[in-house]
Amino acid sequence: xxxxxxxxxxxxxxxxxxxxxxxxxxxxxxxxxxxxxxxxxxxxxxxxxxxxxxxxxxxxxxxxxxxxxxxxxxxxxxxxxxxxxxxxxxxxxxxxxxxxxxxxxxxxxxxxxxxxxxxxxxxxxxxxxxxxxxxxxxxxxxxxxxxxxxxxxxxxxxxxxxxxxxxxxxxxxxxxxxxxxxxxxxxxxxxxxxxxxxxxxxxxxxxxxxxxxxxxxxxxxxxxxxxxxxxxxxxxxxxxxxxxxxxxxxxxxxxxxxxxxxxxxxxxxxxxxxxxxxxxxxxxxxxxxxxxxxxxxxxxxxxxxxxxxxxxxxxxxxxxxxxxxxxxxxxxxxxxxxxxxxxxxxxxxxxxxxxxxxxxxxxxxxxxxxxxxxxxxxxxxxxxxxxxxxxxxxxxxxxxxxxxxxxxxxxxxxxxxxxxxxxxxxxxxxxxxxxxxxxxxxxxxxxxxxxxxxxxxxxxxxxxxxxxxxxxxxxxxxxxxxxxxxxxxxxxxxxxxxxxxxxxxxxxxxxxxxxxxxxxxxxxxxxxxxxxxxxxxxxxxxxxxxxxxxxxxxxxxxxxxxxxxxxxxxxxxxxxxxxxxxxxxxxxxxxxxxxxxxxxxxxxxxxxxxxxxxxxxxxxxxxxxxxxxxxxxxxxxxxxxxxxxxxxxxxxxxxxxxxxxxxxxxxxxxxxxxxxxxxxxxxxxxxxxxxxxxxxxxxxxxxxxxx
Ligand code: CDP
Ligand code: MG
Numbered sequence: 001x002x003x004x005x006x007x008x009x010x011x012x013x014x015x016x017x018x019x020x021x022x023x024x025x026x027x028x029x030x031x032x033x034x035x036x037x038x039x040x041x042x043x044x045x046x047x048x049x050x051x052x053x054x055x056x057x058x059x060x061x062x063x064x065x066x067x068x069x070x071x072x073x074x075x076x077x078x079x080x081x082x083x084x085x086x087x088x089x090x091x092x093x094x095x096x097x098x099x100x101x102x103x104x105x106x107x108x109x110x111x112x113x114x115x116x117x118x119x120x121x122x123x124x125x126x127x128x129x130x131x132x133x134x135x136x137x138x139x140x141x142x143x144x145x146x147x148x149x150x151x152x153x154x155x156x157x158x159x160x161x162x163x164x165x166x167x168x169x170x171x172x173x174x175x176x177x178x179x180x181x182x183x184x185x186x187x188x189x190x191x192x193x194x195x196x197x198x199x200x201x202x203x204x205x206x207x208x209x210x211x212x213x214x215x216x217x218x219x220x221x222x223x224x225x226x227x228x229x230x231x232x233x234x235x236x237x238x239x240x241x242x243x244x245x246x247x248x249x250x251x252x253x254x255x256x257x258x259x260x261x262x263x264x265x266x267x268x269x270x271x272x273x274x275x276x277x278x279x280x281x282x283x284x285x286x287x288x289x290x291x292x293x294x295x296x297x298x299x300x301x302x303x304x305x306x307x308x309x310x311x312x313x314x315x316x317x318x319x320x321x322x323x324x325x326x327x328x329x330x331x332x333x334x335x336x337x338x339x340x341x342x343x344x345x346x347x348x349x350x351x352x353x354x355x356x357x358x359x360x361x362x363x364x365x366x367x368x369x370x371x372x373x374x375x376x377x378x379x380x381x382x383x384x385x386x387x388x389x390x391x392x393x394x395x396x397x398x399x400x401x402x403x404x405x406x407x408x409x410x411x412x413x414x415x416x417x418x419x420x421x422x423x424x425x426x427x428x429x430x431x432x433x434x435x436x437x438x439x440x441x442x443x444x445x446x447x448x449x450x451x452x453x454x455x456x457x458x459x460x461x462x463x464x465x466x467x468x469x470x471x472x473x474x475x476x477x478x479x480x481x482x483x484x485x486x487x488x489x490x491x492x493x494x495x496x497x498x499x500x501x502x503x504x505x506x507x508x509x510x511x512x513x514x515x516x517x518x519x520x521x522x523x524x525x526x527x528x529x530x531x532x533x534x535x536x537x538x539x540x541x542x543x544x545x546x547x548x549x550x551x552x553x554x555x556x557x558x559x560x561x562x563x564x565x566x567x568x569x570x571x572x573x574x575x576x577x578x579x580x581x582x583x584x585x586x587x588x589x590x591x592x593x594x595x596x597x598x599x600x601x602x603x604x605x606x607x608x609x610x611x612x613x614x615x616x617x618x619x620x621x622x623x624x625x626x627x628x629x630x631x632x633x634x635x636x637x638x639x640x641x642x643x644x645x646x647x648x649x650x651x652x653x654x655x656x657x658x659x660x661x662x663x664x665x666x667x668x669x670x671x672x673x674x675x676x677x678x679x680x681x682x683x684x685x686x687x688x689x690x691x692x693x694x695x696x697x698x699x700x701x702x703x704x705x706x707x
Contacts, residue, residue, distance in 0.1 A: 063138055070098030071251045079103065079247070080110050087212065088225040088244035090237055094251030095230045095399065096360035096406045100131050100192055103228070104165045105139055107188055108148075113164065116187030116221060121170040123198040125153040126327050127358035130334050132158070132167040139165075154497050155596045170200035174207070175497060178446045182211040187221055193358055194229040194237065195395075197430035203440055206455045207447075209241065230357045231395065240457050256367075256405040260418040268370040269298060271415045273305050275368050276348060277315065279413070285318035286340075287365040288347040290355060292400050294374040294389050296326045296528060299350045301535055306348060318344050325351035325359075328528035328586060337361055353392075356399045360406065367404040367412040369397060371420070378436045378464070386670040393425040432460045437468035438500050442477060442486075446494045450484045471629065474696050475504050492604050496597070498526065505626035506601060512622040514612035515601065517559055521623070523594035524558045525668055525680065530590060532581040533654060541581035549656045553665065553682040555623065556616055557656050562587070621688050627666045628693040632678060633702055634663050640678070643700050652677035663704065664689075 067073065072093065082089055093099050104118050122128040132151035139149055150159030151167040159166055168176075170191070177183055189208050191201055205227075212223045227237060234246045265271040272291050279289055293299050303322050310320035323337040340363060341347035349361055353373050373392045392400075397414070404410025414421065432440070437460060441451040451465050469481040477490030477500060486494065489507065496503035502522045509518035524530060533541050548564065550556035561580075565587055568576045577584040601607065612618040624631075632640040632649055638661060640649050651658040652671055655678070668680035686704065690697055 067098070067102065067138060070102060072098040072102050072249060075249055076102075076106050079249075080106055080112070082245065082247055083107060083112060083224065083226065084110075086245045087222060088227075088241045090227045090229070090234060090241075090244060090246035091249065092229055092232065092234065092246065093249035094253060095357045095402065097249060097251045099228045099249075100127075101135050101138065103226070104190065105135060108139075108165055112224070113187045114221070117163065117185055118165050118188040118190065119173060119183075119186045120165070120167050120190040120192055121173050121201065121204065122167060122358060123170055123193050123196045123201060124327060124354055124358050125169050126325070126329065126334055126354055127193075128153050128167045128169050129156075129158075130338075130359055133335065134338075135165065135167070155593050170198055170204055171497070174200050174204055174443060177204070177207045177211070178443060178494060181207065181447050182214050182220070183208070183223065184215075184220070186223065188224045188226065190226040190228055192228045194227045195232040196357070197428070197432070199431045199435055199437075199440055202430060202432045202457055203443065203454075205240065205457050209455065230399065237457070252406070253402065254405040254407070254409045256401050256410045256412050258401060259411065259413045260421065261415060262417065264417055264420060265415055268372060268415045269293065269302055272368050272370055273302060273309070275413050275415065276306060277309060277317075279366050279368075279411075280310075280315075280317040280320070280346060283346070283366065285344045285346050286363065288341065288349070288361075288363040289366040289368065290361060290364045290403055291348065291350045291368040291370070292353065292355070292373075293350055293370050294372050295352060296328055297533075299324050299326055299352065302350050306350075318346050321345050321347045323347065323349045325349055325354055325361075327352065327354070328589070353396065353400075355403065356396060360403075363407065364403055365408065365410045367400055367410070369400045369412060369414045371397070371414060371416040371424075375434075376431065377434050386672050388672050391424050393428045394421075395427050397421065397424065430458055432456065433458065433464075436499075437464050438471045439498075441465065441468040441472060442490065442494050442500050445472070445478065445484060445486050445490070448484050450482070472500060474629065474693070475500055475626070495604055496600055498522065498597075501626040501629070502526070503626075505622055506597065507604070507606065508625040509622050510606050510608065510610060512612065512618040512625075513610040514619045514622050515606065516609055516611040517616075517619045518622055519594050519597055519601070520559055520562050520590075521555050521619070523590045523597060524562060525555075526593050526597075527590045528583070528586045530558070530561065530583050530587040531654075532583050534581070537581070544580055550616075551660075551683070552616055552620060553657050553662075554655055554680050555668070555682045556619070559619075562590070620682055620684055621692065623666060623682055624684055624688050624692050627668065628689060628696055630668065631664060631666050631684065631689065633704070634661055635703065637661075640665070641703070643702065647676060649676045649678050651681065652679040655679050655681050657681050657683070664702075 072079065091099060091103070100120065104120050107113055107118055122131065128151050132149055133145045136143055136145035136147070136149040140147065145151065146158045146160055147162050149165045150163035152159055152172050153169045154171055176185070183189065191204055191208065194201060208223065208225050212225055215221065215223050225241070227241070238244050238246055261271070272293065276289055276291060291302065293302055303324050306320065306322050309315055310322070321341045325334065325337050337349050338361060347363065349355065355361060371392055372389050373396065374387055374389050377386055377388050401412035404412050437451065444451045444454050451469065466481070469478070472478050472490065473481050475493070477486055477493050479487060492507050493500050493503040496506065502525070505518050506515070506522060509515040545561070548557050548560040550560060561582065565576070565582070574584060577587070629644050631643040633643055635641050638650060640651070641647065642649060657665065662683040664684050664686060665678070665681045666684050667678040669678070671677045671679055686702055
């Protein structure tokens with residue numbers, strides 16, 4: 001066995017020296033041997049020119065030539081013919097083939113959409129925005145996004161009455177379906193990235209299937225459904241869509257060599273950095289690297305380390321252009337990952353699983369796979385939903401590896417051992433089987449259907465559906481768990497693009513005279529965190545933000561920060577944010593969200609923008625209105641227990657209450673490592689629970705009352 005040992009880093013920069021052994025086990029990787037080998041028709045590939053793959057080493061190639069070089073290009077007419085002939089079609093092709101960017105344009109130029117629009121869903125906002133921008137460039141000859149090609153994502157609508165090709169998040173199309181359940185705006189709906197099996201896409205399968213049937217029955221303009229994906233169990237999908245046709249487009253993939261580590265590495269972040277520099281020393285410039293990590297904070301920390309180390313005169317290799325890619329990024333920065341690096345420079349992109357299949361970054365020769373992903377998980381038995389860093393599945397590991405083999409032969413370094421790999425799950429569980437279904441249940445109810453009888457591709461568990469209906473009943477959205485009729489409150493709740501608990505807070509804020517404050521808090525909780533806690537300056541960050549801290553907890557603290565930010569002049573904002581370790585982008589985004597939610601409030605006749613000023617009891621009570629199911633009670637010395645499912649929990653060290661021990665708190669976030677931690681806390685009083693949620697309290701007694 002070949003064995004390479006390497007050692008990088010420099011103690012004089014305060015960067016730890018690290019050493020890691022990698023044992024390369026070259027495995028020729030080929031997507032078609034991947035996890036699913038669907039029944040498929042193969043379209044001929046005779047016209048393909050294999051030398052076309054190398055787009056990225058010639059950055060001057062025109063955008064139209066780039067289009068012609070994509071694997072789907074030769075299949076254009078055959079595809080159009082299939083689309084014309086079938087009302088529902090499944091299209092499978094490897095990531096990067098041109099499905100998302102090209103197929104909508106083909107349909108449009110052949111006018112298959114007739115008088116309607118082509119809607120293309122993406123599970124992620126980043127993908128919807130970046131792909132729409134790209135397609136507008138390709139199609140528009142200088143036209144900007146928002147004209148013929150537009151996008152619509154939560155809190156941002158970039159379309160006009162001229163828009164014909166509309167990219168939207170699956171969540172947005174789902175919201176649209178609540179206003180028009182047969183989706184008359186569209187004649188073609190493309191559900192893209194179907195293999196990701198997000199909750200929203202899963203519900204949309206049922207909705208478009210139903211809409212197509214209803215339109216047929218009523219002799220309305222037909223709805224064409226296209227399901228697109230990189231990998232999936234075609235038979236399962238095809239059966240669900242009345243045995244519809246599936247087509248497989250052969251892509252262009254090159255072999256990828258896979259390497260596993262010899263021993264397990266707990267600190268996968270450090271290992272990713274180490275591996276990057278191992279590659280960096282040896283590989284030619286412009287052989288770019290893609291690193292998969294789990295979230296914004298981790299990605300920024302890793303980017304920082306790479307940038308620092310790359311400047312070190314002792315580190316060999318070309319210059320480094322380090323880009324990051326995660327959901328909460330502004331568009332311009334996202335687009336920069338697609339730009340080729342200047343000559344003699346290596347681009348490294350550090351991304352969440354967005355780059356797994358939703359977007360393709362040209363020029364990648366090396367992939368470093370941490371083996372981890374941040375995913376939403378929900379335990380019906382504990383009633384807690386949490387974002388948890390967890391191991392990826394084989395399916396995801398192969399997708400990640402495949403990103404290195406798009407342009408030429410590539411390499412994938414897995415920061416786990418072969419036996420760790422063997423222990424991973426084969427496939428990813430659909431989100432609908434591991435998420436809190438309250439939001440989805442509310443959406444299904446707006447269609448006057450009961451979630452128990454909805455035509456799901458894969459049914460969520462009875463327990464999870466039951467729990468969701470129970471929550472909706474406790475919140476007052478329905479009168480009984482079996483009801484298919486929403487109460488007037490429930491109908492209002494469904495107008496907000498929020499978890500029903502948060503919608504309830506906004507709707508009742510008027511009653512407590514604190515709509516201003518409630519809007520701020522809910523907006524701040526709807527975006528990414530505005531607090532920056534750099535690993536090396538944690539204490540400093542906490543000290544400088546101390547003045548905002550409230551004895552009432554984190555939500556009021558956030559409110560204080562937001563109020564103060566609002567008083568800072570435009571020119572001083574950047575400095576202010578920097579000094580206070582506040583993420584300016586995220587706080588500005590929260591402001592936009594706030595403006596949008598304010599609009600929804602106005603539409604729901606909650607127009608009076610009441611403020612409680614300093615009387616924060618009103619805000620806290622209002623939070624209880626939505627979040628009484630998220631309360632924890634002190635049991636003993638810093639140990640808490642959740643009221644709902646009696647789960648034992650502690651306060652997260654990042655909470656401003658973590659040194660205190662209030663008797664009761666409500667929480668908005670759960671973090672699970674080896675223990676279960678609560679974050680986003682507000683102190684509440686027992687009497688309020690009785691007053692606000694008497695029905696709930698009948699079945700959930702406080703320990704202090706029962707003893
Ligand atoms: O959907 P699929 O994975 O099959 O491919 P795609 O997203 O349509 O991407 C086709 C090509 O467009 C890829 O080679 C990308 O590099 C390129 N692309 C780009 O350069 N900039 C974007 N914002 C999106 C795609
Ligand atoms: Mg795509």
